[in-house]
Every structure is written in structure tokens, then in C-alpha cells.
Amino acid sequence: MTTPTTQDRESTAAEKTRAKRSASAARMAEAASGGWKVLLVKVIALGIIDAIAVYSVLVLLQSEQWVAAGIVVAVTAFANWIYFSRGHLPAKYLIPGLIFLFVFQVFAALYTGYVAFTNYGTGHNSDKDSAVNSLLLSAQERVPDSPAYGLTIVEQLGEFSFLVTDPDGDVSIGGDERPLEPVDNADMDGGKAVGLPAHNTLSFADIVANQQVIADMAVPLTDDPNDGALRTPDGSSAYVYLSNLVYDEQADTMTDTRTGVVYSDIGTGAFVADDGTELRPGWQIWVGFDNFIRAFSEESIRAPFFAVLIWTFVFAFLSVFTTFVMGLFLAIVFNDPRMKSKKYYRLVMILPYAFPGFLSALVWAGMMNQEFGFINVVLFGGADIPWLTNEWLAKFSILLVNLWLGFPYMFLICTGALQSIPDELQEAARVDGATAWQVFRSIKLPLLFVAVAPLLIASFAYNFNNFTLIYMLTGGGPRDATAGVNVGATDILISMVYKVAFVGSTADYGLASAFSIIIFILVATISIIAFRRTKALEELN
Numbered sequence: 001m002t003t004p005t006t007q008d009r010e011s012t013a014a015e016k017t018r019a020k021r022s023a024s025a026a027r028m029a030e031a032a033s034g035g036w037k038v039l040l041v042k043v044i045a046l047g048i049i050d051a052i053a054v055y056s057v058l059v060l061l062q063s064e065q066w067v068a069a070g071i072v073v074a075v076t077a078f079a080n081w082i083y084f085s086r087g088h089l090p091a092k093y094l095i096p097g098l099i100f101l102f103v104f105q106v107f108a109a110l111y112t113g114y115v116a117f118t119n120y121g122t123g124h125n126s127d128k129d130s131a132v133n134s135l136l137l138s139a140q141e142r143v144p145d146s147p148a149y150g151l152t153i154v155e156q157l158g159e160f161s162f163l164v165t166d167p168d169g170d171v172s173i174g175g176d177e178r179p180l181e182p183v184d185n186a187d188m189d190g191g192k193a194v195g196l197p198a199h200n201t202l203s204f205a206d207i208v209a210n211q212q213v214i215a216d217m218a219v220p221l222t223d224d225p226n227d228g229a230l231r232t233p234d235g236s237s238a239y240v241y242l243s244n245l246v247y248d249e250q251a252d253t254m255t256d257t258r259t260g261v262v263y264s265d266i267g268t269g270a271f272v273a274d275d276g277t278e279l280r281p282g283w284q285i286w287v288g289f290d291n292f293i294r295a296f297s298e299e300s301i302r303a304p305f306f307a308v309l310i311w312t313f314v315f316a317f318l319s320v321f322t323t324f325v326m327g328l329f330l331a332i333v334f335n336d337p338r339m340k341s342k343k344y345y346r347l348v349m350i351l352p353y354a355f356p357g358f359l360s361a362l363v364w365a366g367m368m369n370q371e372f373g374f375i376n377v378v379l380f381g382g383a384d385i386p387w388l389t390n391e392w393l394a395k396f397s398i399l400l401v402n403l404w405l406g407f408p409y410m411f412l413i414c415t416g417a418l419q420s421i422p423d424e425l426q427e428a429a430r431v432d433g434a435t436a437w438q439v440f441r442s443i444k445l446p447l448l449f450v451a452v453a454p455l456l457i458a459s460f461a462y463n464f465n466n467f468t469l470i471y472m473l474t475g476g477g478p479r480d481a482t483a484g485v486n487v488g489a490t491d492i493l494i495s496m497v498y499k500v501a502f503v504g505s506t507a508d509y510g511l512a513s514a515f516s517i518i519i520f521i522l523v524a525t526i527s528i529i530a531f532r533r534t535k536a537l538e539e540l541n
Helices: 006-033 036-062 066-084 089-115 128-138 204-209 211-216 290-297 299-334 342-349 357-367 374-379 391-419 423-431 436-464 467-473 493-502 509-540
Strands: 140-142 149-156 159-165 171-175 178-182 187-189 192-195 229-231 237-243 245-248 253-256 262-265
Touching: 036 066, 066 089, 089 509, 128 140, 128 237, 128 245, 140 229, 149 192, 149 204, 159 178, 159 192, 204 211, 290 299, 290 509, 299 342, 299 391, 299 436, 299 493, 342 391, 357 374, 357 391, 357 467, 391 436, 391 467, 423 436, 436 509, 467 493, 493 509
Parallel strands: none
Antiparallel strands: 140 237, 149 159, 149 237, 159 171, 171 178, 187 192, 229 237, 245 253, 253 262
């Protein structure tokens, strides 16, 4: 009889272990994919997702976004196939993450890139047809001898329409950008249409409650916008309004009938007169690299842009440097074995990190108020120091507040990095006669950088785009009145982009998107170079 060897016993044990794992995995897979409860959850969840997808497809088809609609259909069909089929377990976990990644990262980045090459912004928000209609409607005046049309306001699915009876007794219905269409099944009362099947007739109280919306409505008489539109001053009668502008589709011109000035489409996304006067609104067009050229060529944009760019680098570097130095200093102090009650001191040190950054910035903004802030009134005895309104003091204030907010993070990572350095290295250096400074400079600091260098790079990138602190503390001010864009002395690139896009009476999304791409290129380039440089530190390991 042959006695099993040790190798045979180990092989048998390994096979049993693999069999147990396979059986366990099979049971888990069966439990995850079987059972009526799991199937019900799948049906409900996918039903909601499919409903959202169908709505999205309808909206995209209405706006003639054929490619996007096709992508939504393909992704939805693929997701249904994956979740209703057996197997494909990795894909079932990956699909939600991939969809969110595409929607919130990839799509946002691609759309920003697209907008950067257009003139999208205030006055250039839509297509040319919508711009033409808006121009004609904005210049409308009532025809003096216009007959009164009997009017009833009706509503369907939240959309108002004009149900009108012309002087000849013919009944039509139309709405904003929906020309009048004849109807033959209206409810009549005394020769006037007062209702229509599948529509709700608005009462006098409803008309009063929505009077501004109804007063702004202009219902085209025909498909030709030059034929005029019906508008109502009281909700019971409508009158013909004609525009002072006439659009010639063949010549692609807009003529002002009052002055005779002709505005032409010269490819700039607006109708322009010979003297350079533009009619607004215009429409969105592809402008290529014009936004990037403007950022670097127009003096009113280039000068403040480079000033903001320099301050952004200075702010990001000083923020990382000051917080790291302060955090490292405190970490060394509290890491000394001779110090008592270190855990309590460490708790106090990380308190600024525990509060939300935007809330801390608001508190500091109140304390630095020039007239009644705590710092001026209490600490400086009522001094009138413009902490947030003077250019240089505002920059100093931002760095000070960022130091308060950022040093606890550096304190935590430096504490962990210092505690991971072997004591034997330090003891050996002391035996060789090294001073405390030499030990720190030649041993602790290089090994510390091995651990914290990637975090310092990440911190630099974060401060490069530290929108919250700038916006909550100074709002980017004080304002630079000479700049061609909305920018202030303490604005960094990201806050300048926000102002160009969303703050003020005009918004230039194309220029803001171009600035965003520039920011991305800068941060990516700096990060790549910095990470390559940190590879030299790996040799210390």
C-alpha cells in the first residue's frame, strides 16, 4: 500500500479549496441572477431607465439630434440585453459606472470642447430660424386698421394656444411659433369659438393669473413670418401685428422698413449693416479657433488673462508651500516623543479641516469686513483696513485663509509619513555624528517626499482650481474696470471662467469653454512633468 506523500495531500487540499470556491461562486451567481424578487427589481429599475431613455430619444428627435438619439437607443438596448441575459456578471457591475462616467465626464468634456469652437453666448443661443423669428417678433407693431379677431385662450398639456374666429367666421388655432391652422370641430357661442375638444378653456381668473405669458404670445398668421402675427392686449380679442423688419430669404437680408437700413448675413452669426451695426439676437455658428485667438490677441482680454494666469500659479504654489511647511512643522513638533498629551493637541489642529470650506470662507469674510469685522474692530482697535477690497491685501487674505483651511491636511499626511520612517535610520545617522538638522535634511525630508510628493501635486492641481475659496471670500474682486472681460484682482482662472460664462449681463460660453480647455492643458502638462520628476524619488525606496 502506497502512503500519500506530502505533495499529494497538499494537491488534494488545494483541489478541495478550489471546488469549495467554485461552488460558493456558483451559489452567489445563482442567488444574484435568480428569484422572482430579483427579477421584479430588475424589471422596475430597467422600466424606469427605459422610460427616461424613451423621453430622451423623443426630445432629441424633436431637436433633430439623430446621432445622440441613436446612441441612447443603442446603449439602452445593450443594457437591457445584459441585465436580462444569464451570465455577463462583470458587465452588469461595469455598465452603471461606465454610463455615469460618460454622462458626467466624457460628454461634459466633449461638449465643452465643442462650445469652445462656437460663438455660443448671449445673443447667440439658438439657430438662425429662431433668431429670425425673434427679430421679427421683437419689432412688431399693431396694424392701425387691423380687424378684431374673436379670441379664446385654450390650454393643452401646459401649452397655451389662441383659438381665434376671424371676421368671416372661420376658426383657427395656433401658438407661439405655431402658425394658425383651421379647425372645424370647435364649440361655438354666438358666432365665436369658445372651446375645442381635448383642450381646456381658460377662465377670466386663469387669464389674469397668466396675463404676462399670454401678452407675450405672438401667433403667426402663416408660415411666412413677414405676414404678421396675432397678439392680444386683453385675452378676449386679438389683432394683427406686423414687424418693422422684413426678412428676405432669397437675399438673406433683414430690412428695417422705418429707416431703410439693410442688414446682411456676413457669416458672423448675426445680421450686420454696412456700418457694422448688428441685430440681436443672432445665432450660433462654428468659429473655429477664434475664441482662442481672442484670448491671446485682444488686448482687453489678453492683459487680464495673463495677469490672472500668473496669479493662479502664484496662488497655487504659495498655497501648497505654506500649508506644507506649516503642516510639516506641526507634525515634527507633535511627533516628538517628549511632548505630552499629543492626541489632544492633534485633535485641535485638525478642527479647521473638519468644517466645510465654503462655511469657513464665509466666516473669514465676515471677520475681515472693513467696517465691522472682528479683526479690524477687536484685534486692531477699530482700524479701517481693507482686507478684501485692496488688491494686495485681498491676495494676502486669500493666502492666509487658505493656510488656515489647508494646513490640517498637510499635518495629517506629514504625521503619517514621519511615523513610517524607520527609527534605525535616524539612530544610525546620529551614531555617525549627524546633527538633528542633517538628519532631517538628508534622511527625513527625502523619505518624506517619497510619500507626499504625489499628494503635493494633487494639492497643487486642486488649488489651481480652488473656486470655492475665491468666490466665497472675495468674489474675485476688486474688479478690474479696464478689462474686456468680467475679472478681478484675486480671480484665478476657474473663477474667471465662471464669470465670463455666468456673471453679468452678457455671457460668452464659447470664450469660457476656450479658457477651460487652456486650464485643462496647463494642469495636465504640469501634472505629467511633476509626476515624471517624482520618479527620481522612487530610488530612495
